[in-house]
Amino acid sequence: MITWPMFAEQFYNEKLLVDILKIGVSVGSKANKFWLNIGEEVVVQRDDIVKAVEILMGNGQEGKAMRMRARKLGDAANRTIEEGGHSYNNLIQLIDELKSLKIARGLEKIRLEN
Structure with missing residues (x-):
């Protein structure tokens, strides 16, 4: 999952996905500047988004490991709803x-x- 938090608890959710579960890649958003300073500064650069997509979707070991962990979490979630x-x-x-x-x-x- 590519994370791009904007406000509130989304920054905590990003930490969970990226640092703890290790199934996410951050695009580098650090603060909610969208509503405070519209037009003053770009929060996330295009290159940062490209890097995140390449890591997550590429054939590198890091992306493969993330996809495998995400699949295992999905399987575990599915088992909880089975009879x-x-x-x-x-x-x-x-x-x-x-x-x-x-x-x-x-x-x-x-x-x-x-």
Whole structure:
């Protein structure tokens, strides 16, 4: 993923992708200057974008390693939504809790009517 943060938490997200997960390439944006100084300074140069694309999409070892790590993360995410995965199980538990709550409220309503 090529990262180009502009404001708020996007800079933290970039650090996560580039430095921790190592599946991203920064184009070098360091501050939100788009809205503050329109027309005064170019935040990211064309050459920086070209370099990021070449690293990510090229045949170099760094790009291949990033794509492999991204694929592994994607596979892990997919496993969580399969039957028996953590996200799947959590959703089933939420549905069961909501059903129980609905039944409990129905019983409470019946009890109050009598």
